[in-house]
Structures are given as C-alpha cells and as structure tokens.
Amino acid sequence: MSVLELRDVHRIHGAGETAVNALNGISLTVAPGELVAVMGPSGSGKSTLLNLCGGLDSPTSGQVLVDGTSLQSLSRKQLAAWRRKRIGYVFQNLNLIASLTAAENVALPLDLDGVRKSRRQAEIALSEVDLDGYADRFPDEMSGGQQQRVAIARALIGERRLVLADEPTGALDSRTGETVLRLLRSKVDAGAAAVLVTHDARHAAWADRVVFLRDGAVVDVSSRDQPEELLSTP
C-alpha cells in the first residue's frame, strides 16, 4: 500500500478577488522505498503541496491519505501524534528552535515521544551529516548550511515512514548537498517514502520519479522505471 496518496487535490489560498489557485487537481502516490522529487518554478505550488502531504494544511477539495487514512478524518491530536512519530519534515525556512542546541533540536521528536537514549541517537544523526562536534552548539553559532544539516538530521531521526523536504540543500555546496541526498536515498532504500522539493536537477536525479509542476498542475513526470541502457561501468 502507498504511504502517501493525493486524490485530485485542489488548494485555493484566500478568497474572492485575491484567491490563488495554488494547486489544480493533483493526484500522486508514493510507495514505501520510493523517493519522489518535485520541481517547478517559484510559485508553482511546491511548498503548498508538501504542506498538504504533511497535514500542515488541508485541501480545498480532494483527499490526502497517509497509510490509507484520510488526514481530514483524524482529530487534531491524532494528527499531531502521527506527524511527530511518522513524518520527518525539513521546512524551506529551517525552523530550528533557537534556545535548543543542535543535539537537542535533533532529539526533540524522540524526546516528545519519551524515547530513551535520544542524545546518543542525535549525535549519530549529526555525524551522518558531517556535524561531529557540533552537538552542543546553538543554531546562531552555526553557518546557514550547518543549520540546514541539523534540520535534515532532525527529519531523518527515528522510524520515519514519510520524509518531506522542502529545498533541504539550498544553502549547501555541491559536495555536502550530495551527502544529504545519499543519506535521504539510503533512508528511502531502507523502506521510508519521501517527497523532495528542489530546484536542483542534480539532486532531483536521486529520485525514482521527478514530477514537474507548473501553475499548480503536474505537467510531466520523469520516471527511472524505464531505464535506457546508457552507460556501463567499466
């Protein structure tokens, strides 16, 4: 069964004269072990789409199902618990908590669920994004790219079924960006589902499918299910 399913989703922001049709009938499924990248120009609806997938926003019409359950049918409390345990989210504007250290930020979702030894897990997650030795730094003591990696570590920690990442590599150099994508790819290969919003084609290329959005609609999909024999490794 798919982890995530969108059925003819529409989202209109605002009302009346200023209403914006941010999404115009999107249908999409993401299975376990599948990484889907979403590309499109600024304003094409990428963040709106991701917010709907994570239950942070709800569709004007259509349905968002996670593990077969419609998000609209959950109570606020159920939704919050589900998000905390099962969804890893990297926001376009990081939102790390300024008064917590890197390790505390990363461990937060585990702590909220009473998981023991969260500190140790957080340190491991930080070292996976090349931030050994940064565990006790506060966000304002780190560079933009380092903060971005803390946010990624936080999204990947624990047993996430679904990882949603909005431009997670925006502030990273090419090499570090690749490290993050390899990490996301291995999380997905281990059974998670993920949706990645990115402007960077090289990062999108790590996905199994790349969805192109224009004005709130899917205009094309590039899938690697139809592999062409392009090259052979020597």
Place this chain on the structure above:
Amino acid sequence: MSVKHGLLALLERGPMYGYQLRVAFDSATGGTWPLNIGQVYTTLSRLERDDLVAALPENEGQRPYEITPGGRDELRKWFATPVQRGDRPRDEVAIKLALAITTPGVDVAKVVMTQRTATMRTLQEYTRLKTQPGDLPWLLVLDAMIFQAEAELRWLDHCEASLLRYEPRPVPAATDVEVPR
C-alpha cells in the same frame, strides 16, 4: 580532444599493443567513448609516422608500441593547453530549439518538455551509476556528464520561462529573400 592524445597518455604508462590500448581507453573514459580496434591502429600508424610513438619487436604475434620523447613533448603540451569551447561539437539541442521557434506549426513548449524529460531520465541513470563502486577517474567523468545534463536542464527551464514572454517577429518568407544572381 583527439584519440591521438588519449593513446599517447595511455602509452605514457608503459608500452601496450593495440588491443590493450582499446581496453585501457574504454576503461579511462568509462565506456562513454567507444573506440573500435581499426581506429586504434589507424591512429597508431599516424603517430608512428610523426615519430610520436615507436613500434617494438613483435611478441607472441602482438606488436607493442612505446611513446617517444617527441610523443612525450606532445603530451605535455596537450595537458598544458586549455580546451577551447569552440573546439567542441555544436549543441544539437540548442539548434533544434532555435529552429523550432521559427518553424511554423511546431509546438515549441512541447519540444522543450520532451527534451527535459529525456535529459532528466538520463541524469537519473547517471546518478544511479554513482551508487555503484567505481574509482575516482571514472567517477569524475561521470560527474562531468551529470553537470552537463544539469546545465542543459537549467537552460531548458530558462528557455521555457523566456518563451512565455516571447512575441515572435515576422520571419521573412523564402520568396522575400533576395537570391544573388
């Protein structure tokens, strides 16, 4: 670049005969530049004519070649000289798109989209190869292809955005063009 310099570089590692050169060339370029054995022998005979390589005595029916001091000079010069953009083949995608815009009845947006999907799929294939173990020279060749595919995708996005604002100028009809007598 020419096959000539590729072979000189390989012979700098030590003497080799034709078949070995073909295999080494293939592995150095990650199979991206298939060379047939005929090309290898034609190039070797030209290099020999120009005193850049020398044939060694035959050994078990195979004739190995070695690089000469002149060949070594030529190789140094090649490494020291940057490749000029103009030396590369023309970009067929760019030319196709330019013609699509001025050819009546062509859905240019569709041409862009079709190319974008194909190039993205290629990029996905290359990226998949990165997850397999490989040594550094091969990985760097692969990265070069990845960055080129990425550049093409960015350019296609740019084209699409520009096309949205494009007002075509009337193209002179063939009959308006003066034919020099």
